[in-house]
Amino acid sequence: MGYIDKNIHAASDADLLDAYSRTVTDVVDHVGPAVSRIERIGGRGGQGSGFAISPDGLIVTNNHVVEGARGIRLKMPDGYVGEGRILGRDPDTDLALIRADASLSASAPLGDSKNLRRGQIAIAIGNPLGFEWTVTAGVVSALGRSVRAATGRLIDDVIQTDAALNPGNSGGPLVSSAGEVVGVNTAVIQGAQGIAFAVAANTANFVISEILRFGRVRRAFVGVAVDTIALPRRAALRAGVSAETSVRLRRVEAGGPADQVGLREGDFVLAIDGSPVLGVDDMVRLLDGERIGRATEFLIYSVANEVERKTVLPVARSS
Incomplete structure (x- = not known):
C-alpha cells in the first residue's frame, strides 16, 4: 500500500511541476513578443530592456536605461529594428516612456498591481548581460517597498522579488502567473542573493499618464x-x-x-x-x-x- 501511495505522490508532484511549467510558458508566449531590447546611442552607450504597452509604439523602460542617450535603437523579437524617441523621463520612479518609429506587432498593457499577494509567482523577461529575451521566475517576496536608487532618490511602491535579475533586465516586465504585467524591473542589490525590485504597475500607470499629458511628472x-x-x-x-x-x-x-x-x-x-x-x-x-x-x-x-x-x-x- 505504501508503494502505491508513493507513486500517487510522485504523480501529483509531476502534475504540479507540469502545471507550473505550462503557466510560465503561457506567460512568456503571451508577453514575450512585446519585450524589446533597448540600445543607447551616444553618451555612455549600453543596453537594457523595455516592453510595448500599446500597438502604436509606446514602450516603457527605466530612466537609467535611456538617461543621457542621444538616440535610442529598438529591437523586437519579431525582427523589427528601429529607432525610438524619448517622450519623457521620471528619475523619481526610474521610469521612462519611448515612442517607437513604427507600429508594433505585440503589446502587453500594464495590469493592476494592487491585487498582488506575497508568494505569488513572478516572471521576469528581459535582456540580462546582453542575452536577449531571457526568462527567470520566482515569487513576489514583499510589496510596497521604498528603495533608494543609484541616484540617491527614493523610489516608492516597489515590488520585491527573488526572480533572478541582472544588468540588462532593467526596464523589462515583471509578470504574474495570469499573464498580467504587474511591475517594471528596475534594480538589484549588488552583493545580495535573490533580492531584486520592480516599480509596481499602478505607479507606472500614473507616471505614464503624466508624461503623456505634460511630458514630465510634477508631484x-x-x-x-x-x-x-x-x-x-x-x-x-x-x-x-x-x-x-x-x-x-x-x-x-x-x-x-x-x-x-x-x-x-x-x-x-x-x-x-x-x-x-x-x-x-x-x-x-x-x-x-x-x-x-x-x-x-x-x-x-x-x-x-x-x-x-x-x-x-x-x-x-x-x-
Whole structure:
C-alpha cells in the first residue's frame, strides 16, 4: 500500500511541476513578443530592456536605461529594428516612456498591481548581460517597498522579488502567473542573493499618464518614506474604516512638511483629503502636482494609538 501511495505522490508532484511549467510558458508566449531590447546611442552607450504597452509604439523602460542617450535603437523579437524617441523621463520612479518609429506587432498593457499577494509567482523577461529575451521566475517576496536608487532618490511602491535579475533586465516586465504585467524591473542589490525590485504597475500607470499629458511628472512632496502594510484591526475600528491595508511611515525627513506638523515614524496614513490610502500607489497618485502648496488633510493613526487629522502643506518635489 505504501508503494502505491508513493507513486500517487510522485504523480501529483509531476502534475504540479507540469502545471507550473505550462503557466510560465503561457506567460512568456503571451508577453514575450512585446519585450524589446533597448540600445543607447551616444553618451555612455549600453543596453537594457523595455516592453510595448500599446500597438502604436509606446514602450516603457527605466530612466537609467535611456538617461543621457542621444538616440535610442529598438529591437523586437519579431525582427523589427528601429529607432525610438524619448517622450519623457521620471528619475523619481526610474521610469521612462519611448515612442517607437513604427507600429508594433505585440503589446502587453500594464495590469493592476494592487491585487498582488506575497508568494505569488513572478516572471521576469528581459535582456540580462546582453542575452536577449531571457526568462527567470520566482515569487513576489514583499510589496510596497521604498528603495533608494543609484541616484540617491527614493523610489516608492516597489515590488520585491527573488526572480533572478541582472544588468540588462532593467526596464523589462515583471509578470504574474495570469499573464498580467504587474511591475517594471528596475534594480538589484549588488552583493545580495535573490533580492531584486520592480516599480509596481499602478505607479507606472500614473507616471505614464503624466508624461503623456505634460511630458514630465510634477508631484507634491511631504518628506516621508512609506511601506504598504496590513492595518491592525484596532486601528481600523478606532478610525471607523473598513480597510485591511494602509501605509506606514518608515521615515520622516527632518524639517520636511510632514515633520513640521508632527507626523512620526510608525504612523499610519489612512486617508488623504478624505480619499482612502490602501497602499503606496494610492499615496503616489494622491500627492500629484495639484496639491503643491495646498493645505492637505492627512487622517493618521498615530504611534500613540490615537486617530488624528494633520494638515500638511506639500511642496514641489525637485527633479
